[in-house]
Amino acid sequence: MKGNELDRRVLKTRQAINEALFSLMEEKRYNKITIQDIIDRANVGRSTFYSHFATKDELLFSSVEDELEILNQYIKSYIEYDGEKPRVNSVMELFEHIQEDSKIVKGLFKTESADFFFEKVEIYWNHRLEEYLQSKLPLGKNPKVPIKILTNHISSTLINLLKWWVNNNMSYTPSQMDQYFRDLINPCIDSVFYNDSTKS
Amino acid sequence: MKGNELDRRVLKTRQAINEALFSLMEEKRYNKITIQDIIDRANVGRSTFYSHFATKDELLFSSVEDELEILNQYIKSYIEYDGEKPRVNSVMELFEHIQEDSKIVKGLFKTESADFFFEKVEIYWNHRLEEYLQSKLPLGKNPKVPIKILTNHISSTLINLLKWWVNNNMSYTPSQMDQYFRDLINPCIDSVFYNDSTKS
């Protein structure tokens, strides 16, 4: 065992700890889970835990990194430009992914610390959206609402829909949720960019 | 001191504890504040604290109850019905209130536990909005998006705007923010109730 490749034992141990955390999150709130709970569930020594993670939050974040990467990827096919109007594209695959992966996600959505996760998702999405909308701004038009507020609105609407859906037993299909998302956002994009006559 | 009126000392003590918490929240995260911190700042004995509040969360919630009541009141003038279309009404006063009261609110918005607060606001607002929209549903029309999802969208959009605003140094006026809110929501209400032709 001299090679610089990671010992498989290490990965196995980390995964056991990881799974113990999410298993526990199905039973109680993240804040109430102790490190003792985790190492008992994972069958791992106390010092082993601390050799891998300095704090519980660090464990949570590391557990969630892959999920974060996946969600970030979805944003890339998130907007289309049909030559005339920017519109949000289908996010059905995102909802489908959440549905399949609901074990990790359900725990995460219950976590009080979930916000640190969604914050990261939102920051990435906002960045992408802003880049896109800025570059496609109709010349000579001033958006009725600042771009930063609009992008923030779009991201948080999607995240909010996801949360609502998960917390209401996913009682609509991914396809329906996708449609609802676009019904909520596209008229608003139209109005912000093109419709100067909307009274309010 | 036999009367059944509350001792003024009690109120004074509770207020001292209360103010200590919010004073501390300007300096560090709620999770990192210990009860020892609070009683030191409030100049109050340990057992006094526990005679008033069982936990730190209970203190936070009690501190925030008045604020909650105020925010709930704003929702009541939140929607108008002009005889033809339901539309969100001005929420400028809400933004103005937040601006004036920013001491308590800023601390609250930083709190990881803020969500328990906004959840309560959202539940109340959703309830009111749903009641309203249901009763005013245009006959013979089916909304494109379920009412519950729409109400949830409206509430969370407003809360999200508030959060964004506070976290970005309130760099727009309450009047502007009010306008942005309506620009984001009204086209979407129109579309959900009246426009069957929005392609997506």
Added chain:
DNA sequence: ATTAAACTGAACAAAGTGTTCAGTAATGAA
């Protein structure tokens, strides 16, 4: 002055955190 309620703060038990370290187990290389 008397009295009842509120506050004080030290002492305590319990639970959790994070570190240390001597010992054990696993594994790749010789």
Added chain:
DNA sequence: TTCATTACTGAACACTTTGTTCAGTTTAAT
């Protein structure tokens, strides 16, 4: 198989925080 290395174990420890208890003190109404 043996050896060396690295990872894991778990008991012991110091430290922090929590929440309770209680004897004594302060406050203020009567």
